[in-house]
Structure formats: structure tokens, C-alpha cells
Amino acid sequence: MRLKIDPLKCVRCGLCEVACSLNRDSVLTPMTSSIMLHVDGKANYFGLVLKTGGSCLVLARPEGSSTGQQATGSGGPGAKPILLREVCDLCEGSPRCAQICPTLCITVVD
Amino acid sequence: MYLRSGKIGIFDLSSKELVEEDFVEEETWDKMSSLSIADRLASVHGEDSLVLGTGVLTGSFVPASCAGILRARADGDSISRSMPIMGFAGFELKLSGFDFIVIKGVAEKPSYLWIRDGMIDIVTAEEMRPRDSWARTDKILADQGDSKIQVVAGGPWCDSGHPRSQTVVDYWGGDDKMGVGAELGKKNLVAIAFRGMGELELAEPEGHFEDAILLMREHVLALGQNHGLASYSDVADRSDFKGLLHRNVGCYGCPFPCRSYLKVAEDPGELRLVAKEPGYLHYDIPALQKAFEVGLDAKDSTLAFMECAKEGAEAFSVLQMSSENSKKVTLETIHEVLKNPADPKHTKMERPPGNFESSFADSNTYRTCLGFGLCPRYWAKAGFDMPRIASFAEDLLGRKIPSDDS
Numbered sequence: 001m002r003l004k005i006d007p008l009k010c011v012r013c014g015l016c017e018v019a020c021s022l023n024r025d026s027v028l029t030p031m032t033s034s035i036m037l038h039v040d041g042k043a044n045y046f047g048l049v050l051k052t053g054g055s056c057l058v059l060a061r062p063e064g065s066s067t068g069q070q071a072t073g074s075g076g077p078g079a080k081p082i083l084l085r086e087v088c089d090l091c092e093g094s095p096r097c098a099q100i101c102p103t104l105c106i107t108v109v110d
Numbered sequence: 111m112y113l114r115s116g117k118i119g120i121f122d123l124s125s126k127e128l129v130e131e132d133f134v135e136e137e138t139w140d141k142m143s144s145l146s147i148a149d150r151l152a153s154v155h156g157e158d159s160l161v162l163g164t165g166v167l168t169g170s171f172v173p174a175s176c177a178g179i180l181r182a183r184a185d186g187d188s189i190s191r192s193m194p195i196m197g198f199a200g201f202e203l204k205l206s207g208f209d210f211i212v213i214k215g216v217a218e219k220p221s222y223l224w225i226r227d228g229m230i231d232i233v234t235a236e237e238m239r240p241r242d243s244w245a246r247t248d249k250i251l252a253d254q255g256d257s258k259i260q261v262v263a264g265g266p267w268c269d270s271g272h273p274r275s276q277t278v279v280d281y282w283g284g285d286d287k288m289g290v291g292a293e294l295g296k297k298n299l300v301a302i303a304f305r306g307m308g309e310l311e312l313a314e315p316e317g318h319f320e321d322a323i324l325l326m327r328e329h330v331l332a333l334g335q336n337h338g339l340a341s342y343s344d345v346a347d348r349s350d351f352k353g354l355l356h357r358n359v360g361c362y363g364c365p366f367p368c369r370s371y372l373k374v375a376e377d378p379g380e381l382r383l384v385a386k387e388p389g390y391l392h393y394d395i396p397a398l399q400k401a402f403e404v405g406l407d408a409k410d411s412t413l414a415f416m417e418c419a420k421e422g423a424e425a426f427s428v429l430q431m432s433s434e435n436s437k438k439v440t441l442e443t444i445h446e447v448l449k450n451p452a453d454p455k456h457t458k459m460e461r462p463p464g465n466f467e468s469s470f471a472d473s474n475t476y477r478t479c480l481g482f483g484l485c486p487r488y489w490a491k492a493g494f495d496m497p498r499i500a501s502f503a504e505d506l507l508g509r510k511i512p513s514d515d516s
Contacts, residue, residue: 008357008381011336011357011358011359011360011364011365011367012359012360013360013361013362013363013364013365013367014198014201014362014363015171015362015363018169018171019171019319021309022315022319025309026311026312026315027309027310027311027312027315028113028169028170028205028309028310028311028312029205029307029308029309029310030205030306031307031309037258039257039258040257040383041383041386041388042281042387042391043280043281043282043359043369043371043391044356044357044371044373044383044388044389044391045382045383046359062357062381062382063381063382096319099323100171100319100322100323100326102173102326102330102365102366103365
């Protein structure tokens with residue numbers, strides 16, 4: 001089982017970040033999530049970054065998804081960078097980000 | 111305390127001192143409204159204060175729980191009003207370490223406030239004074255090194271105290287229809303910046319998550335396919351607007367966005383980040399209606415709104431001034447107004463209609479919805495259901511809340 005991200009379906013609502021942190025710490029915050037909104041260039045360029053096993057990152061950019069280890073994801077100096085965050089554990093079989101994503105940008109595939 | 115940081119920050123720009131007070135949650139729905147709390151804080155700290163705050167549900171999983179507020183003396187008159195702050199601004203403000211922030215006094219030099227982690231700093235920014243709101247926002251993001259910082263910025267019109275100025279929120283215009291920008295200018299503030307890196311506890315995290323998903327799925331099913339701003343207003347349902355559409359963009363927690371990003375400087379289908387300023391995020395329905403009414407097309411409306419946002423000028427008013435000055439409104443006549451604004455007292459100018467206020471037929475429902483921290487535009491579309499919203503809030507707070515008349 002893995003997460004599939006279709007970045008063009010993303011509307012930048014941010015619910016996936018907060019749902020991920022809720023599963024981890026039972027609080028509302030985007031700061032400890034394994035998935036992050038990447039925002040650049042005002043409103044028009046945004047996508048998602050997901051930390052998966054082996055410190056690998058899924059970079060779901062508008063122009064297409066790829067995997068790699070490039071440190072990305074806007075967080076700022078006070079925010080925890082994605083590479084220092086926990087690896088996505090798929091919420092023990094029921095990923096919260098996919099459950100709450102309103103546009104089916106994030107789905108679960110086998 | 112659930113859903114709150116438990117702290118009010120009172121910052122005096124004149125003395126540069128921050129005083130903190132405990133935030134005590136009120137006991138009834140009406141008094142818990144962010145609008146009511148802001149009114150009370152202003153009555154204590156002065157009607158010329160700016161009050162930033164969020165609703166009890168802001169930042170939760172309740173759909174479109176994105177709204178914060180900024181209360182100020184409006185339009186240069188004696189009436190104070192609260193403008194909504196949308197996008198991610200309400201969400202980030204909620205996690206900044208303060209439930210409400212009161213800004214008093216006048217800064218000695220042009221400055222911006224930098225709010226995060228329960229701290230408020232005043233940063234002298236004389237060099238920003240002649241710059242436009244986008245340049246101010248860019249500089250703050252670059253200086254603080256974080257692209258997710260939310261900036262409520264003024265522009266040259268705000269600095270001059272023009273009653274038809276507007277603050278821009280995260281680059282875009284449409285939230286401020288009451289001249290809050292002028293109040294920023296009077297306080298010698300070029301911007302207010304905040305970042306939310308805190309966390310909020312909930313009484314019932316699991317139950318809230320499950321209930322919110324059910325509610326959201328109900329809404330998504332009922333609302334059908336989203337077309338951005340065109341889903342909310344016929345004004346965006348025209349071919350020239352749709353021909354420039356790049357993407358629709360949500361505010362925090364919104365499953366049915368009303369924000370449509372139009373590209374005018376490059377192919378709307380270009381997905382990569384190429385041009386520096388490719389376009390504009392439209393959600394200002396009254397201004398767009400006005401733009402089409404005076405004869406602009408979608409492209410020129412987009413270019414005009416960009417210029418208005420940069421100058422910190424309210425777009426509806428600028429279009430109105432331009433149409434009074436000229437037989438035909440063009441980008442040139444708009445540019446002329448932006449550089450030489452008329453005093454609205456000497457024109458026939460009406461007050462700009464509210465962008466979100468008109469979502470509901472009655473102002474009480476609008477205030478209730480916004481006071482909870484919910485987007486009035488979304489909830490008017492989805493169907494505002496006070497008992498259900500109250501039930502969500504009670505579950506999150508872990509207690510029953512009476513209404514004022516019970």
C-alpha cells in the first residue's frame with residue numbers, strides 16, 4: 001500500500017498536513033506532518049512533498065511527480081524541515097491525509 | 111484550554127512593549143464570537159486600536175475554518191468594523207501563540223510587526239515605505255526566510271491614509287473593504303506579519319476528525335464540481351475569464367474554493383514556475399462586477415487588480431473614480447487614479463460593497479459565521495447550520511455552551 005498524489009487536483013487547502021500531525025500527536029498543527037505543502041511564487045505554484053521510507057521524498061509538483069532526496073518543502077527557519085520529520089507510516093493502514101483530502105488529490109493504491 | 115493558546119498580546123507601538131493577558135473563554139455563543147471579543151478588547155484598549163483575532167473553530171477540520179478578523183476604525187469615520195482575513199492568514203494567526211492581538215499607539219518610524227511563537231517584535235522598515243505591498247511582502251518573506259509567513263500589508267495609498275485604501279492579505283485584495291489600510295498607515299505600520307508554528311489541543315480529536323470528514327463529504331457531494339470563483343458568482347462565468355484560468359486555490363480547510371488564479375503574462379496552461387508575476391488570484395466579486403460593468407475584459411481587470419493590490423488601493427473604488435474621471439475606463443485611466451487619487455469626499459462615490467458580507471441575506475448570520483472562524487462565502491453556499499456547528503464546537507471544547515438567551 002502506498003499514497004498516490006495527483007498534484008493538479010490539489011487546491012492547497014492544507015488539511016493533509018494537519019491530519020497527518022493529528023495522527024502523530026493528537027493536536028492541531030502542521031508542524032510534525034510527514035506531508036507538507038510546498039508553496040512558491042505567490043499563489044500559482046504549489047504542490048506536496050511526502051517523506052517516505054528510506055528518507056526518500058515524493059515531490060508532487062504541478063508539472064509532475066518524482067521521487068528523490070532533494071531537501072525541499074517550504075518551512076522556514078523555525079519550522080521543522082521535512083528531512084528531519086518522521087517517515088510516513090500510512091497511519092497504520094488508514095492514511096488520514098487520503099481520508100480528508102476533499103479533491104482526491106491523495107489516494108491510497110496497492 | 112482547548113482550541114486556544116490562552117494568551118492575548120497587547121502591543122504598544124509607541125513604547126515597543128508587549129503586555130500579555132490570559133485569554134479566558136466566554137460562556138455563551140454570542141460572547142465567544144471573535145467579533146464580540148474584538149469589540150470588547152477595543153473598548154478597553156481604545157477604539158483606535160487594531161485588533162487581530164480568530165474564531166473558536168479557526169484551524170479546525172470543520173470545512174472552510176479559515177477565517178480570522180482584523181478590527182479597526184473604518185473608513186475614517188467613527189464606526190469600527192472587522193474585516194475578515196482569509197486564505198491561510200487566519201489559520202497561521204491561530205497558531206502564532208496568541209488568540210487575540212491588540213495593537214496600540216503609533217510607531218516612531220515606519221515598521222512592521224513580526225508575530226510568531228508567542229512573541230511580537232517591531233521591525234523598523236523605513237526602506238519599505240515607498241515600496242508597494244508586494245515588494246513589502248516579498249522583503250518580509252525573504253528577510254525572515256520563510257515563504258509561509260502571512261503578511262497583511264499596506265501600500266502607498268495606506269501610507270497616505272486614504273479612506274479607500276485596502277490592506278492586502280498574502281498579496282491579494284478583496285478582504286479589506288473598509289479602509290483598514292489607512293489605519294495601518296496612521297500607525298506608521300507598513301505591514302503585520304505572522305507565522306503559526308504552534309499547536310492546539312482538542313477535547314475529542316478522533317471524534318472531531320471523523321465527524322468533519324462526514325460533513326465535508328456531504329458538502330462535496332451536494333456542491334458538485336468546483337469551478338473556482340465561477341461556482342460562487344456568474345461574474346466569473348464568462349469565456350474571457352475562463353480562458354485565462356490557471357488553477358483554483360482554496361483557503362485553509364476549504365473543499366470548494368472560490369479563488370481563481372488567472373495568468374496574463376504567460377500561457378495559463380503553463381504549470382512550471384516561469385514568469386515572476388504571471389497573474390492574479392481573483393476572489394473579489396464586487397470589484398470584478400464593477401470592472402466588467404465599466405467595460406474592462408478579464409485580462410485588463412486582472413492587470414488592474416494587480417496594480418490596485420500593489421498600491422494598497424481598494425479596486426472597486428478605483429474603478430469608480432476612474433469611471434467618474436473618464437468616459438472610457440482603461441488601464442491608463444486606472445493608472446492615473448492610482449497615482450493621483452481623488453478625495454472620495456469630493457466625488458459621488460459610494461462605499462464599496464462587502465466582498466464576503468453579501469454572502470448571507472442578513473448580517474447576523476454573517477457575523478455568527480465569521481465569529482466562529484468560518485468562511486461566510488463557503489457556508490452560505492453549503493448551508494450554514496448553527497445547531498450542527500455549535501455541536502462541533504462543543505465536542506471540540508468538551509463542554510456545553512448556552513446561548514445568551516437561554
